[in-house]
Amino acid sequence: MSKVAEAVAKFKKVSIDYDHSGLTDDVKNALPYLKKAMDGITRIFLRQQSEGLPEVYDEVMAGNDEEKKEFFKLFMGPWGQLENYKSLFPEYNDRPRTCAFYPVDITKEEWEEALAGMTEEEKELMMDNYSVIVRENGKLKAIPYHVYFAEELADIFDNMEAAANVVENQELKEYLLARAEGLVTGNYRDSDATWVRMKNVPIDPVIGPFEVYADDFMGIKATYEAFLMVVDHEKGARLHEIEQNLNKISEIFPLPAESKAAVGGMAPMIVVHQIYTGGEAAQGIMASAFNLPNDAWVRGNVGWKQIMIYNIMKAKFDTCTVKIAEKVSHGRIKADFDPYFYFVLMHEVSHGLGPAYRKDGTPVAKAIGKNYTAVEEAKADTGSLYSLLKCGGKYGIPGFDKERILNSFFAGLFRSMRFGVHEAHGAANVVEYNWLKEKGVIKVLPNGDFETDATNLVEAAESLLYELCRIEAEATPEEAEAFLKKYAEPGRDILDALDKLVEIPIDIRVEYAL
Numbered sequence: 001m002s003k004v005a006e007a008v009a010k011f012k013k014v015s016i017d018y019d020h021s022g023l024t025d026d027v028k029n030a031l032p033y034l035k036k037a038m039d040g041i042t043r044i045f046l047r048q049q050s051e052g053l054p055e056v057y058d059e060v061m062a063g064n065d066e067e068k069k070e071f072f073k074l075f076m077g078p079w080g081q082l083e084n085y086k087s088l089f090p091e092y093n094d095r096p097r098t099c100a101f102y103p104v105d106i107t108k109e110e111w112e113e114a115l116a117g118m119t120e121e122e123k124e125l126m127m128d129n130y131s132v133i134v135r136e137n138g139k140l141k142a143i144p145y146h147v148y149f150a151e152e153l154a155d156i157f158d159n160m161e162a163a164a165n166v167v168e169n170q171e172l173k174e175y176l177l178a179r180a181e182g183l184v185t186g187n188y189r190d191s192d193a194t195w196v197r198m199k200n201v202p203i204d205p206v207i208g209p210f211e212v213y214a215d216d217f218m219g220i221k222a223t224y225e226a227f228l229m230v231v232d233h234e235k236g237a238r239l240h241e242i243e244q245n246l247n248k249i250s251e252i253f254p255l256p257a258e259s260k261a262a263v264g265g266m267a268p269m270i271v272v273h274q275i276y277t278g279g280e281a282a283q284g285i286m287a288s289a290f291n292l293p294n295d296a297w298v299r300g301n302v303g304w305k306q307i308m309i310y311n312i313m314k315a316k317f318d319t320c321t322v323k324i325a326e327k328v329s330h331g332r333i334k335a336d337f338d339p340y341f342y343f344v345l346m347h348e349v350s351h352g353l354g355p356a357y358r359k360d361g362t363p364v365a366k367a368i369g370k371n372y373t374a375v376e377e378a379k380a381d382t383g384s385l386y387s388l389l390k391c392g393g394k395y396g397i398p399g400f401d402k403e404r405i406l407n408s409f410f411a412g413l414f415r416s417m418r419f420g421v422h423e424a425h426g427a428a429n430v431v432e433y434n435w436l437k438e439k440g441v442i443k444v445l446p447n448g449d450f451e452t453d454a455t456n457l458v459e460a461a462e463s464l465l466y467e468l469c470r471i472e473a474e475a476t477p478e479e480a481e482a483f484l485k486k487y488a489e490p491g492r493d494i495l496d497a498l499d500k501l502v503e504i505p506i507d508i509r510v511e512y513a514l
């Protein structure tokens, strides 16, 4: 297999349809306009990575090299996402670390020098998340996105307005108009706030410049992306019940040594089914959850939303996670999605529970230092597992039997470890694995296969949660380090199992029915 075919083959093709029956005709009629708007976002995103890429993309799509077409469709350019955006084609360069946010030959010195000679206002525009830096007559200059991409945005505006004119839901109509306006004026904040407040809508279109991951020069320039999602109000109601019962759920989290929990509770969560994406959201690895907006003012004054993308999470689970569990157990361990979904959800909830401050008021993160993330991720996982076991059937949490909970949890362990056992999430999963193995919940057979045994599961989850909360509440950084040294080191059993997973897809390649 060629390197190009190999890179594509790591992503398994999956078709994603959606339940049309829940949508009214006016909403269905708006979808084609929103789809066009999101395709416009894709054009901008291509240009953001490299000027001229939209034209290259069209050429490739008009050609007959099917392998290349598949690659370009999946990764939105000639660069491999798992290869750190190196070009996999001899005829193209690697993705510049500046993308096209800056002149490709810019240096830090030139940047600093330019800033030094600027007014406060000019500086602010240079540092803005939403401006492109160009060189004019040898001098750097910032141009706001809404000016730089005005042509593409005018089209996007028209399509969003057309969608707004069709839909009858007042909240949705107002948001679409506000967002369209925000995109062409560069005032994103008002419509970000409108989006956070928007509650009773059939669909949730998210569209705009958001994340800054692609900017490898300064880490400040946002890429455009778009998500079109159908809101699942039935699952949302369950979440609401969980939210209402947060106090009761929090009681199962110990607060040792007079530590204190955070106030404020849980981020508002919404369950959706994704039916289309554009821009960076359509590139490579699919997000199965996200939280927006990033604007600090909106987060502080209005709030934010946490989006759980049910159908994408399920497609990933069925394609990758289930297969992982089957592979390392020779088919003995059968994971299923529903407990896994609630596990992921309660993981997010659990981040807000348990010790947040020590007796003297020091935030736990500060007290533990560099190992905090690994400890906190392990706490969120273990808190989630324990809450499914202890509160299942109450407080909005569905009741699953222990075996199902354990097997889905087990599958998730190896899914995370696969992305790196030394990264914080991976390390947390190694801790959980080693603890459960010590308590006899996970067993390794002589041939290296795994088995699960739920007999001691509740006690094992409880003791680990207590230990993690104790570390957060009173351990020194050295004690936290020693704990991780003991539990976060992957043994031969884990490493051998990970070796067996090479032919299981890394992620999915989505084809939308829309």
Ligand SMILES: [Zn+2]
Pocket (backbone or CB within 6 Å): 347, 351, 377, 380
């Ligand atoms: Zn987490």
